[in-house]
Amino acid sequence: MNKAYRSVWNESTGTWVAVQENAKGRGKSTSSSSKSKTVASILALTLSTGMAGHAFASSFYINNSNGEPMIKGDDCPGTTIGGSGTNYLAMGCNTLANGTDTIAIGTSTSATGTSAIVIGDHANASAAGAMALGGGTSATGTQSVAIGATQAGGGQMAAAKATGAQAVAIGAASIASNINSLALGSGASATTSNSVALGAGSVANSTTLTNSGYNPGSATLSAATAAGGEVSVGSTDAERRVTNVAAGAAATDAVNVSQLQSEDAKVNTNGANTAAALGGGSTYNSTTGAISAPSYALANANSIDGTSGAKTDIGTAFSTVDTALGKLNTSITNINNGQGTRYFKAAGKNDGTDDAKSGSPGSIAIGPNATSYTSGILTADAIAIGDASYASYNADTVVGAYATAGGGASTAIGYGAQTLNVAGANNQAAFGTYAAAMAASSTALGSYATTSANGAVAVGYLSSATTANSVALGANAVANSTTLGTAGFTPVGGTTISASTAAGGEVSVGKAGAERRITNVAAGLNPTDAVNVSQLTSEDAKVNNVSNNVSNVSNNVSNLSNTVNNLGNNVTSINNQVTNIVNGGGIKYFHANSTLADSTASGANSVAVGPVAVASASNAMALGNGASATAANSVALGAGSTTTANLSAAGYNPGNGTLSGTASAANGEVSVGKAGAERRVTNVAAGSAATDAVNVSQLQSEDAKVNTDGAATAAALGGGSTYNSTTGAISNPTYVVGGNTYNNVGGAITNIDGRVTNINNQVTNIVNGGGIKYFHANSTLADSVATGVNAVAIGGNASATTANSVALGTNAVANSTTLGTAG
Known part of the structure; x- marks a missing residue:
């Protein structure tokens, strides 16, 4: 751990060393290998296994082959604090990574929880597994996530804060302060557990989640009575409408307005039926849901309870009658056989x-x-x-x-x-x-x-x-119908039936072979009303009128004058096709202006749009004046465009590797022109998948990469070699070896190899303790012996006696292909 130190590259030793925080480190590597170092290799070296934790505070520079900075960190007045755990990374001024496997990047950031990650100035992640991304963000709950930096510019806002365990806050000033809470949107706030605040300014802070859900009746609710959380899409006085809600099916599904309207209609029906059942002039108000009190006239009420007049509620009326029955019950105890009151007799x-x-x-x-x-x-x-x-x-x-x-x-x-x-x-x-x-x-x-x-x-x-x-x-x-579950008849080409497609029951007025006519049926009004003969007669007359006015609509309409102003606001079907629309005419959003011949679509499932356009292959599309799509599954897009490519030919492969994600032959083509009349395709997004189109910016990026590689190769060759970014050519180097000039690496190496061979033949002994750089021996034992074909023996008294064997070390014996068998 090096809280007050930083790592710099020591050119003389070829290693990274720790120096004081205020030491300066800047320079240009002279070796060709340092020129080719990349940002990825530097970061990999920084985070390599074996370095328990590192903090970076002061300036550091990584140079490219031209000596220009590629990665640069400026001095700062603060101190990188580092941390006390293992496998941590702290980068920035006043940055603290004080936990195992923590990462803190930015000015005054703090990552103190195990495996916490902080990126952004003045951000904080203090709980295990917490993540804070953005300036000023704070993630203090276990495995919480806060994303959303303090807003800069004219509208200053606080950063995201996630303080609850497994909480997520995304958006400026968003807050998720309870377990499993989610705040999504600028200023969104979720402070109750398992709740969601969805949208800018939304608030999920209900204190009544443990209360039983509203029960409009007395039946037991089939879903849980208390909520496990809430989803809020707004706040008090700033509610949002939730749209495109499908009709709920399960007990816990949301209900949409159409279901509420259906239930309201049912309530209105019940209210009206109840008022009718009460009688006594009772009425139902569908707006308020109120049922007016009935009025029951009891002619003899005065003799029963001492009050005369009508009774205005059922209870009073029944009570009055009940009192009267009570008096009768106590007054009449027995009626003799054959006796009774007037008009009432019993015999037994x-x-x-x-x-x-x-x-x-x-x-x-x-x-x-x-x-x-x-x-x-x-x-x-x-x-x-x-x-x-x-x-x-x-x-x-x-x-x-x-x-x-x-x-x-x-x-x-x-x-x-x-x-x-x-x-x-x-x-x-x-x-x-x-x-x-x-x-x-x-x-x-x-x-x-x-x-x-x-x-x-x-x-x-x-x-x-x-x-x-x-x-x-x-x-x-x-x-006794057995087909009530079968969908009702819909005429071919007719509109969808607005009522239920299956019957809830049937009404029969006869039986098979003894049917009855239903008479005095009023004309139906609603979709589910019965239709009477007068309505059918009117519809029949309408059909006959169409028949009389349209003499031939068999397969096509050859001419509809210049325009059709009104066909009941729409035309649902004109048999199979319209063969001609007057030049300049058309339908809404679709017009054509040409006197050329019609388009032709002769391929299966093909489409041709435009004068003289031809789509002659299956699934082909020709769009534009004279466009021609003659290859299956292809598109000719634009006037004069043709599809003539050889689709069976494999795609061009610039290298010798297997093309990723593409078939060897194309299934179709899209042509935007023809040979000699090509079109430029503009506004093409950068391709992502293997089969996406590539735009010029991607090609330029690849070209820059090739240029970089070419320049690096020329620099690595040395000998005055140069790279031409226009042609991609690398000039031959010039090497002077042994007094001879060579313009390629092979010739120079061959010369050196020959000279080494000569040296090998001439050097028979190296003094004990002597050697060449990086290779020395110190022994008085007998020399090594290598008698096998292509055998190698290194070390005092080492012996390699079989073909391709290696004996490495003092007294080592290799009498097979085994390496370093002890003597």
Whole structure:
């Protein structure tokens, strides 16, 4: 660690050394190797393994081959503090990297958490894994991220701050101060855990996340009642509208306005139905949702409660009636067999064996063996009237001999009428002799009428409704369709049906072979209304009028005069094609001005646009006057452009490597001109992928790179070699070796090799302790021996006796290809 020192290059020793912080280091390397050093190699050397941590404070320079600075750090009045951990990096004035694996870059920055990263002046990352990017940013929560420098210029703003664990703050003055919070946008603030502030100035700071969500009814919410976080797209008095929201499906999905409108319509319907059910002049206000109080006139109310006049609420009216019934209950204790009040008589055995039975509060049983009681089941408010009538569940009403009602809140009126006697099969109604409503919320009205599906209605003698929510209307009518889930018919070329494509039920007024006509049907208004014959007749007349005025629209329209001013604001289809539009005419945003021949698209799935344009190959496109696309999958773009390239030829490869990301042959071509009439393609973005087009700036960059490499090569060759950036040529060097002049490296090296060979033949012994630079020996042992073909023996008494063997070291023996076997 070198808190008060810096590293500089020592040319004489060829190493990096530590010097005092105020020492100066600047110079130009004279070796060709230093000229070719790059920024990447310097940074790699700085961060190389084996250096526990480094701090850089004062000036340092890295020169290029011309002695000009490539990387430069100026003196600063502060001090790079460094750090006490390992594998840290601190760069800049007053910079602190005081943790393991930390990085601090910039003036007065501080990275004190393990693996923390800070880049930017006066930035701070004090927690483990924290990252602060930008001047003045602060990341103090574990694994938090703060991005957004202090804004410079006219509008000064604070920098981003992420103080919560795993928090993220992006944008000037953004704040993420709680665990897993996210603030995205200038001035955005997320201060509650797991929350998101989305957009400039947005605030996510709710203090009521633990409160149960709003419940408009009494049912249990299917989603969690308390929120795990919030997403805010604005702030108080600066709310944003969230648009393009799809209709929610799951319990926790957001609801859009169309769903709210649908629910509002449902509420309005329920409100109107409730007011109608209350009667007494009650009305429903769809704007406020209020239902006005009804008014019930009880003619004899004064004799009951001492007050006369109408009752304005159900409770009072029922209470008044209940009081009257109470008085009757206490006054009438017994009616003898065959006796009764006027117009009310009962005849039975008078021995108690056929007495009516009623055992739950509010239940009534009238008639021989009438029963409004079931053992073990609450039958409050059940009513059974008639011989052997039976009401078996709460609020069931039965009127008629042998009639039965079950399931709860069900009604059976008529001889032998019945409803399904199963718990949960509520709200059934059967009216008529042997009428049977055998499913929840179903209604059978008429002798022998039957329903067997939920919500079904059968009205009429022997009518039958067996599919859910369907209606059989009329004697012998049957509603039993098995295709309700099939989408409704849409005429070919017609607009999309605005109502649901599948039916929720059916209404049948007859049966197969015995259909009925529906008369007195008003003209339909809404998309789901029925249409009457007058509307069909009007539509038929409209079709006939079109037929009379258009004599031939078989395959084309040869001439539509000069313009078509109005065809009901739009034309949905004119058979297959329009063969001609008057010169200068067109449709909105598409016009043509030419008297030349029409375009031709003869290739499969091809397109030709423009006078005399031709697209004759599959999937080809010709766009422009005289454009011609004759190659499959190709585009001729612009007047006179042609596609004539040899697509089967492999792409040009400037080297001998495999082309990256490209096929050997093209699948098509895009031509913007033709031979001798090429066009320049402008405003081309720099290519990124292997198959992207390259623009001139990228070519210039590559050319600069080639020039740099050429100049470096010439410098490395020495001998006066130069590089010509215009032609790319490198001039031959001139070497004087052994008194001879050579203009290539090979000739010079051959000369040197020959001279070395001569030296090798002449030097037979080097004095003990002597040697050549960097190679010395000090031994009195026998000389080394290398008797094998191409063998090498180095060291006192070393022996290499087999072909290609190496004996390295004192007394080493190599009698195979093994290196350095001990003697």
